[in-house]
Amino acid sequence: MKPDPVIIASGLKRVYPLGESQVVGLAGIDLAIDTGALVVLKGVSGSGKSTLLALLAGLDRPSAGRLVVAGRDLAGAGEADLTIFRREVVGMVFQNFNLLPTLTVLENVSIPALLAGRPRSETLRRADELLAWLGMTPRRHHFPAQLSGGEMQRTAIARALINDPPIILADEPTGNLDSANGAAVIELLADLNRRWQRTVIIATHSTIADPYATVRILLKDGAIVDGSWAD
Amino acid sequence: MGRLTAFLRLFHQFSLRHLVRHRGRAVTVLLGIGLGAAVFTSVRLSVDASLSSFGRSVDLLAGRADRVVVEVTGAVPETLVAPLRRHPAVSAAAPVMTTYVRPAGDEARSFLLVGIDPILDRPMRTWTAEKRDGKTVTAWQRLMATPATLVAGASLARDLGWRVGDRVPLEHAMGRQDFEVAGILADEQLGRAEAGRLAIVDLATFQELTGRFGFVERIDLILRPDVSTGDLEALAALMPPGVSLQTPGGAKATGTAMVRAYQINLSVLSFASLFVGMFLVYSLVALNAASRRPELAILRSLGATPRRIFALFIGEGAVFGILGWALAIPVSTVLVKFLLDGVSRTISTLFVRVEIDRLALSPLEIGASFVLTVGVAVAAAWQPAREAMKVAPKEVLTQSPVTAEDGPGARRLALGGFGCILAALPLARIPGLPGLPLPGYLATLLLFVGFALLSPWGLRRLGGWFADGGDVPFVLAVRYVRDSGTRTAVSVGALITAVALFTALVIMVHSFRRTVEVWVTQTLSGDLFVAPKMAEAINFQDLMTDADMQVVRSLETPATVVPHRRYNLEHQGVPYTLEAMPMIPFLRQGDFVWYQGPAEAIRPALREGKGVVVSEVFANRTGLTAGDRFEADLGRAVVKWPILGVIRDYRTQGGVVFADLDALLAVVPDAGWTGVRFYLPQDSAGVEHLRQELIARCGDRLDMVTGADLRQSILEVFDETFAVTTVLLLVALAVAALGITTTLTVLVLERTRQLNTLLAVGGSRRQIRRMIFTEAAFLVALGEAAGLVCGFLLSYLLIYVINRQSFGWTFIYRVDWAALGFSVPLIVATALAAAVPALRQVFRRPPATLLRER
Structure with a gap:
C-alpha cells in the first residue's frame, strides 16, 4: 500500500519584494512527498531549492498556495505554531553546520530538546546515544572550533535528531566537506531514511546523493521542471 | 596631492558608504559623542561668558x-x-x-x-x-x-x-x-x-x-x-x-583665580560625558574593523598598505569626531542658554559678582571643543585601527569565519587594570598646584581606566560562575557574554564610568551637604544676624555706627549678644577673613566644626584670647596650621597669635581665622563691629520682638536676617550650585545608556546567523529575546557593581583629594544610602531599557537567510 504523503503543496508560491520590483522564489509549485521518502532537490543557484526548504522547515511563510507538512497547515500557522512545528516535526542540517561556538558538542546536540522543555537528564542520555551512534563520543566535550568539518556535520545531524523528528531537511550538507566526509554524511542520512523511516529531503548541487534518492526533483526558476519517482 | 585625493576617494567608497549603510548604529554613536561634546562646550562657554564679563567689567572700571x-x-x-x-x-x-x-x-x-x-x-x-x-x-x-x-x-x-x-x-x-x-x-x-x-x-x-x-x-x-x-x-x-x-590687574587675577577651581571642576565633570562617548566610538570602529576583516584582506591583496588601512579607521574616528562636534555646536548654543543662568548665579553667589552682558561664542572655546572632540574620537579609534592594519593579504584565500578579534587577553588587561587602580592611590597623595588638582584628576582617570580594563576579566569570571546554571536562554546568554571579549567589555567600561561618577558625586554632594548643615548649625548658630545695610554685598567693609552699637548694648529684649569684627585680608596673596568675636558667649551657644586639634583643650585657650583657630582652607592655602604663628597687618596695628587648631568652614571667598574679640580690642581698641548675632532664650517669638525693637531704635539702617532664614538660604544656594552638576550627571548616564544600546545591537546583528539557528532548531522568539535580555542584564549588573565600587573609591578621591586641592576643604564622609538605594535600581532599569532597540533587531532578518547565506 502506498504511504500517505507527509508533505502536500499546491500552488505554493514565494515572492520576495526587492525595491520596487519582485523576485520570484517559488512560482507556484505542486508537490506530494510520501512518508519515508528520500528526496533529492536539485537545481542551479537561484532555482528555488533553499526557498522550498525554508518553507518546509517553517522558517518562512508562503506568499500564496497551500502547504501541509505532517498534517500541519504551515500557510496559516502563527509564530507559536511554527516554533512547535520546528521542535516536533523537522530537524535541520546546514551546509555551514551552524553550531553554536560557545557550546560543547554535547550541549549543541542537546539544545533543541532543552529549548523544547524536555528534562535535562533524559536529553543528555539521548544526546549521548546519538553521539555514540555517530562515533562522536570521544569528542562530546569539545567545542566546535576543535572539530573537523565531518565531525561538525555529524554533530549537526545528531542535533537534528535529538527531538526525534519525522522529517530531516538538509541544505547542501556536503558543501563544506571533502569527498570522503561528504560520502559518509550522505550515507548517514540514507541510513536514517532506510532504518528509521525518516523522511529526508536533501538540497544539493552534487550527484553524491542520487543513488539513495527515492524522489528526484529538479527546480528551475522557482518551478519543478522534472520530478521523477524511483521505485 | 594625488595620493590624498586617492585616499579620500577610497575613504568615501570604503568607509563612508559603510557608515551610511549602517546609519542606525552610526547615528547612535554620533548622538553619544555629540551630546558629550555639547555638554562640555556649553559648560565651558557658560563659565567663559561669566569670566569674560567679569574681566571686561574689571578692565572697564580700571580704565x-x-x-x-x-x-x-x-x-x-x-x-x-x-x-x-x-x-x-x-x-x-x-x-x-x-x-x-x-x-x-x-x-x-x-x-x-x-x-x-x-x-x-x-x-x-x-x-x-x-x-x-x-x-x-x-x-x-x-x-x-x-x-x-x-x-x-x-x-x-x-x-x-x-x-x-x-x-x-x-x-x-x-x-x-x-x-x-x-x-x-x-x-x-x-x-x-x-x-x-x-x-x-x-x-x-x-x-x-x-x-x-x-x-x-x-x-x-x-x-x-x-x-x-x-x-x-x-x-x-x-x-x-x-x-x-x-x-591694576590684581582684582581681575584674584577674581579669576577664585573661579578657576570651579571652572576646572565643572569642565572635568562635563568632560565625563565626552569620555563616555569615547567608549561608543571605540565600540563601533572596533566592530567595523572586526566584521570587515575579509574586505580588509581584499584591500590588502589589491595593494593597500597597512598604513592606509590604519588611516581608513582613524578616519572613521575623525568623522565621528568632526560630525559629533558639528552636532554639538548648535546643541551647545541652546544648552548654554539654560546653563548660563545657573553657572553665572553660582559664580556670583560663591566667588565674584558677574553680570553677563553678552553671550559670545568664544572662537578659542569653539576651537578647543573641536580639537578635544576630534582628538577623543581619534584616540578611541586608535586601537581598532591598529588591529585592522594587521590583517594579512593571504586571509583573502582562507575565508576564515568572520569573528571579532578578542583583543589583548582578559587577564593581561585585568593586570593592567589592577595596576592603574593601585597607582591611583599614591598619585592622589601628591600635592597639586593651588586650584589645579592635577594629581587628583590623574588618579581619577587611572581609576576609570583601571576599572574599565578589569571588565573583560570580570565578564569572564561572572560568566564562569553562572555558565552551567539556569535554563537554555540563560546559559546561552551567560556563555556568550563570558566569551564575547573586549568589545562587550567596552560598553561595560562606559557604564562603569557613568555609574562610578554618579555614585561618587551622590556621596560627595551628600557629605558636603551634611557637613555644611553641621557647619551652619554650629558655626552659624544664632537666632538673629544684624549688619549694616548691604554688608553682605560689600563683604562687610562698613562698620556699624556707634549709635547702633549703643542700641545693641542696651536692648530691652533679653538676648546674648555676639558682635563680630571682620577684616578682609591677604596672606602672601591668599585672601582670607579675620573674624573676631567674643568666644565665651559664642562657644556657650554654638561651636566650631573641629578638624584638627583637641577641641576640649582649644576651647578654653580660645576663650581666654590665647590664640586663634584657622579654617582648613586657610591652613591648606597658606601652610599655616596648629602650632604655627598667625600674623596679620591690620593697617593700624599688627596682630600676632598662636594657631591653636584647625576648624571646618565653607565660606567660598577664601579662608577664615577666628579670634577672640577682646583679644583684638586689646590691640585695636576702636576696632568697631561689622555685625552682631543674637542668641535668644528658648522663645521663637522673641526673634520678632527683637527685630521690632531694633527697627524702632535704629530705623532702616540695618539688614537683619533670622538665623533660620540665613541657614536655609545657605542650603538653598548649595542645592542650586549642584543643580548644574545633576544635569551633567544625567547626560553622562544617557550617553552610557546609548553605549549599552549600541553594544547590544551590534552583538545581535553580528549573531544573526546564530540566533536564526536557534530559531531553526526549535527556539521560540520569546526564548531568544529572553536570552538577549539576560545578556543585557549581565552587562548592566557588572557595570553597576564595578561602577559602585569604583564610585566609592572615587568619592574618597573627590572629598579628600580633589576638593582639598581645588578649594582647600574636605568634608565629613557620609554615604547617602537612601539616594543610592533609590537611584541604582533606576539606573539598572534605564540601562535595561537601552536593550530594547537590540531586542527589536533580533528578528530583523528572516530566519530563512540561514539557507541563503553560504
Whole structure:
C-alpha cells in the first residue's frame, strides 16, 4: 500500500519584494512527498531549492498556495505554531553546520530538546546515544572550533535528531566537506531514511546523493521542471 | 596631492558608504559623542561668558590706569591724591570708590555705585551720557554741581524704568538717600561695565552716602611714558604704612583665580560625558574593523598598505569626531542658554559678582571643543585601527569565519587594570598646584581606566560562575557574554564610568551637604544676624555706627549678644577673613566644626584670647596650621597669635581665622563691629520682638536676617550650585545608556546567523529575546557593581583629594544610602531599557537567510 504523503503543496508560491520590483522564489509549485521518502532537490543557484526548504522547515511563510507538512497547515500557522512545528516535526542540517561556538558538542546536540522543555537528564542520555551512534563520543566535550568539518556535520545531524523528528531537511550538507566526509554524511542520512523511516529531503548541487534518492526533483526558476519517482 | 585625493576617494567608497549603510548604529554613536561634546562646550562657554564679563567689567572700571594705590582694609587717605598728582612720574591720578547699593525696598536688584572725581577722572575712564532729548551733555558737570545726582547705566535705567530727571531712593549701609538721575550712560566704554548695571556719582556724594569721609578705596594712576625704576621707587616711598602701589590687574587675577577651581571642576565633570562617548566610538570602529576583516584582506591583496588601512579607521574616528562636534555646536548654543543662568548665579553667589552682558561664542572655546572632540574620537579609534592594519593579504584565500578579534587577553588587561587602580592611590597623595588638582584628576582617570580594563576579566569570571546554571536562554546568554571579549567589555567600561561618577558625586554632594548643615548649625548658630545695610554685598567693609552699637548694648529684649569684627585680608596673596568675636558667649551657644586639634583643650585657650583657630582652607592655602604663628597687618596695628587648631568652614571667598574679640580690642581698641548675632532664650517669638525693637531704635539702617532664614538660604544656594552638576550627571548616564544600546545591537546583528539557528532548531522568539535580555542584564549588573565600587573609591578621591586641592576643604564622609538605594535600581532599569532597540533587531532578518547565506 502506498504511504500517505507527509508533505502536500499546491500552488505554493514565494515572492520576495526587492525595491520596487519582485523576485520570484517559488512560482507556484505542486508537490506530494510520501512518508519515508528520500528526496533529492536539485537545481542551479537561484532555482528555488533553499526557498522550498525554508518553507518546509517553517522558517518562512508562503506568499500564496497551500502547504501541509505532517498534517500541519504551515500557510496559516502563527509564530507559536511554527516554533512547535520546528521542535516536533523537522530537524535541520546546514551546509555551514551552524553550531553554536560557545557550546560543547554535547550541549549543541542537546539544545533543541532543552529549548523544547524536555528534562535535562533524559536529553543528555539521548544526546549521548546519538553521539555514540555517530562515533562522536570521544569528542562530546569539545567545542566546535576543535572539530573537523565531518565531525561538525555529524554533530549537526545528531542535533537534528535529538527531538526525534519525522522529517530531516538538509541544505547542501556536503558543501563544506571533502569527498570522503561528504560520502559518509550522505550515507548517514540514507541510513536514517532506510532504518528509521525518516523522511529526508536533501538540497544539493552534487550527484553524491542520487543513488539513495527515492524522489528526484529538479527546480528551475522557482518551478519543478522534472520530478521523477524511483521505485 | 594625488595620493590624498586617492585616499579620500577610497575613504568615501570604503568607509563612508559603510557608515551610511549602517546609519542606525552610526547615528547612535554620533548622538553619544555629540551630546558629550555639547555638554562640555556649553559648560565651558557658560563659565567663559561669566569670566569674560567679569574681566571686561574689571578692565572697564580700571580704565587706563598703570598703577593703583590701595590699602589693606580699603581705606586710602584722600590726602594722598594731591602729592601723587604732583609727582613727576605721574601723569594723572584719580580717586575711586565703589560699593553696592539698591533701590529702596528692592533687595533683589543691587547694583554697583562708582564714586569718582569727574574732573580728575577724565583721563582715566571714558564715558558719555545722554539727556532725554538725545543730546549729549556734560553730565559730569551736573554730577559736580548738584549734590545727590547720579548717571545711570543704560541696562540699569531700563530695568528700573529710570529716566533723566527722575528722583530715585537708594539704600546703603548708612541709610537711605534720594538721588536725581542726571543722565543715562551711553552703552559704550565705562557704560558697559557690569553689563550696564551701574551708576556713577561724584566722590563727595559717594562719601556723603557711605559716611567714608577722608578716605577713598583706591587711587588710579597713569604714569608718564618715560618713567624710570627710580621714579617708581620714589613713588612707592610716598606711601604711608599699609598703603601700597600695585598693578591694576590684581582684582581681575584674584577674581579669576577664585573661579578657576570651579571652572576646572565643572569642565572635568562635563568632560565625563565626552569620555563616555569615547567608549561608543571605540565600540563601533572596533566592530567595523572586526566584521570587515575579509574586505580588509581584499584591500590588502589589491595593494593597500597597512598604513592606509590604519588611516581608513582613524578616519572613521575623525568623522565621528568632526560630525559629533558639528552636532554639538548648535546643541551647545541652546544648552548654554539654560546653563548660563545657573553657572553665572553660582559664580556670583560663591566667588565674584558677574553680570553677563553678552553671550559670545568664544572662537578659542569653539576651537578647543573641536580639537578635544576630534582628538577623543581619534584616540578611541586608535586601537581598532591598529588591529585592522594587521590583517594579512593571504586571509583573502582562507575565508576564515568572520569573528571579532578578542583583543589583548582578559587577564593581561585585568593586570593592567589592577595596576592603574593601585597607582591611583599614591598619585592622589601628591600635592597639586593651588586650584589645579592635577594629581587628583590623574588618579581619577587611572581609576576609570583601571576599572574599565578589569571588565573583560570580570565578564569572564561572572560568566564562569553562572555558565552551567539556569535554563537554555540563560546559559546561552551567560556563555556568550563570558566569551564575547573586549568589545562587550567596552560598553561595560562606559557604564562603569557613568555609574562610578554618579555614585561618587551622590556621596560627595551628600557629605558636603551634611557637613555644611553641621557647619551652619554650629558655626552659624544664632537666632538673629544684624549688619549694616548691604554688608553682605560689600563683604562687610562698613562698620556699624556707634549709635547702633549703643542700641545693641542696651536692648530691652533679653538676648546674648555676639558682635563680630571682620577684616578682609591677604596672606602672601591668599585672601582670607579675620573674624573676631567674643568666644565665651559664642562657644556657650554654638561651636566650631573641629578638624584638627583637641577641641576640649582649644576651647578654653580660645576663650581666654590665647590664640586663634584657622579654617582648613586657610591652613591648606597658606601652610599655616596648629602650632604655627598667625600674623596679620591690620593697617593700624599688627596682630600676632598662636594657631591653636584647625576648624571646618565653607565660606567660598577664601579662608577664615577666628579670634577672640577682646583679644583684638586689646590691640585695636576702636576696632568697631561689622555685625552682631543674637542668641535668644528658648522663645521663637522673641526673634520678632527683637527685630521690632531694633527697627524702632535704629530705623532702616540695618539688614537683619533670622538665623533660620540665613541657614536655609545657605542650603538653598548649595542645592542650586549642584543643580548644574545633576544635569551633567544625567547626560553622562544617557550617553552610557546609548553605549549599552549600541553594544547590544551590534552583538545581535553580528549573531544573526546564530540566533536564526536557534530559531531553526526549535527556539521560540520569546526564548531568544529572553536570552538577549539576560545578556543585557549581565552587562548592566557588572557595570553597576564595578561602577559602585569604583564610585566609592572615587568619592574618597573627590572629598579628600580633589576638593582639598581645588578649594582647600574636605568634608565629613557620609554615604547617602537612601539616594543610592533609590537611584541604582533606576539606573539598572534605564540601562535595561537601552536593550530594547537590540531586542527589536533580533528578528530583523528572516530566519530563512540561514539557507541563503553560504
